[in-house]
Amino acid sequence: MNDKATGLELNHESRLQIEDHQSIRLWLRLLTCTNMIEQRLRARLREEFATTLPRFDFMAQLDRAPDGLTMGELSQRMMVSGGNVSGIANQLSGEGLIDRSPVPDNRRTLCVTLTDKGRSRFADMAAAHERWVVEMLGDLSQAEHQQIMMHLTKLKRGVAALES
């Protein structure tokens, strides 16, 4: 049976291999695009605001959550380790850009918020950041934006749904 089906099996297999390689190529392309954009943003944040991408991300998460976030929520949303978040929080707190206030009914958690200084500092950076991103993604039409978003949404769901 295996021998008889060899022709078809090969076709099938070679098709699969092509699809596999396409997956790898797609992943590498995704990685390249992200790296390119990330490196540009990183360089510009350093040059123009003397800050880093993780610090910017930290503040962006807080800016989007006016009621504040716990350290754990920040860790999840930034997709970095908890220890990392602690370190960045120490810096930003030292510079007076964020507040860490205890939560009444749970002494383990801290609620992190932007200070007024932090909020206004972030506003400047966010405006520039948005300009840079638009500049980089500007070649794509709105229709293309929507298509990629749709596909990446599907991709994201697929990855998130995997076990472990």
Next chain:
Amino acid sequence: MNDKATGLELNHESRLQIEDHQSIRLWLRLLTCTNMIEQRLRARLREEFATTLPRFDFMAQLDRAPDGLTMGELSQRMMVSGGNVSGIANQLSGEGLIDRSPVPDNRRTLCVTLTDKGRSRFADMAAAHERWVVEMLGDLSQAEHQQIMMHLTKLKRGVAALES
């Protein structure tokens, strides 16, 4: 004139803002997808092969270039600093997975190649790596693959074409 056109200007401006936010959202989605995939790959490489993503990437670049690559080429292709490449090369060389041989007509450059041991070690990892990636991107049809690739190619060109 400015006052007269206010209505239209506002429309125009708000449309622009929407597009701007879409660019940001697209960038964040791109980043999230890449991070999710990257973290899974990183964890699996560690669990199953006791190695890291940069080391895997280093070997993958060499596997794709049978004639070998210089340190500078590796740095470019991996999109990391030269110093970083030196460090990883030291590790892999110490484990007998790569060779660094001088180039006859230019004593500044080193030609890096996989050893037989490195090539066979990489083959195992690459097979698993490909399974993992296919597993994660498998929800997308071939047509979708091609569409995203097309869009990311355009995106990549746009970013690469920017000054500086």
Next chain:
DNA sequence: CTTAAATACTTTAAATCTAAAATGTTGGAC
């Protein structure tokens, strides 16, 4: 109430990564 597991966070140790300086090499300009 006591204990044990789970949770939220921080600390630690080691690896990674970067920018910048240092080293050695090459290729003209003169």
Next chain:
DNA sequence: GTCCAACATTTTAGATTTAAAGTATTTAAG
């Protein structure tokens, strides 16, 4: 030939990151 800028790489110092261990708190089971 001599110098000087450009190049390829390594080294260095410092920042970032992670996984894992540690601390403190909460929850819930017995």
